Amino acid sequence: MSDAAPRHPVVFTRVGIWRGARVALPLWIGMLPFGLVVGVISAGKGLSLLETLLMSGIVYAGAAQLLALEMWTDPTPVLAVILAAGVVNIRMAPMGAALSPWLDKLRGWQLWGSLATLVDHSFALSMAEQRAGGRDAGFLLGMGLSLWVAWMAASAAGHVLGGAVQLPAGHPLYFGGIAAFSALLVPLWRGPGRDLAPWALAGAVALAAQHLGVAPPLPLLAGALSGAALAAWRETR
Secondary structure, eight states, X not given: OOTTSOSSOOBOOXXXXXXXXXXXXXXXXXXXXXXXXXXXXXXHTTOOHHHHXXXXXXXXXXXXXXXXXXXOOSSOOHHHHHHHHHHHHTTHHHHHHHTHHHHTTOXXXXXXXHHHTOOHHHHHHHHHHHHTTOOBXXXXXXXXXXXXXXXXXXXXXXXXXXXXXXXOTTOGGGHHHHHHHHHHHHHHOOXXXXXXXXXXXXXXXXXXXXXXXXXXXXXXXXXXXXXXXXXXXXXXX
16 A cells, blocks of 8 residues: 555544644745735736736636736737646646545545645645545645635735835745745655655756756646656556
8 A cells, every 4th residue: 555545544524624724824924925926917917906816716826827927918828828827737637646545535525625725735745644644635625725815815915015015036035935845845755765766857857958948837847747757657666
């Protein structure tokens, strides 16, 4: 049996939802700079506060939203924006597969709510919870909903503040997002014997693609897929 699988039958409880929501609270700091930037850029592109909140609430994906806003012109290349956002978010597919010990046991709003609010942060900590023997799938939904609230608040704040939030490139606030993503690696690390090679390959491929001038977000996608492929191959041996 995989070490990612819960050792007991999967349940879905309110206790698990509230626990996930509480665990996610420290990660709100990492959502702040992304949300502020999305709100500021949305205002600069002429989107109203309602339109900004609808985009943040439905799309709920910082990288995809930033990419879409960068491509936002008049007229808007709708098909190109959709394809670009799809490329960025395709990483969600292997995330869902990795969480299948929980997701396969859910139905209806529990399943679709968990998938709709799935982000990198909730995935990483939910995987750590799974590997520790956690069996309450409500943890995943609780984390996703908690982070969704933070994302909406940060996006709204960025839009309302507008021109007042003019942070220069390299401002320390931007490091909050990087720090949050880096911290997510800690609970996922299972030792050099299992994770060093896939993680190193992912980083090397992404850096090589960027060095060759491949347009974003393809370097990130290439690194993620190569690392995931190596990890999957090693698991099946």
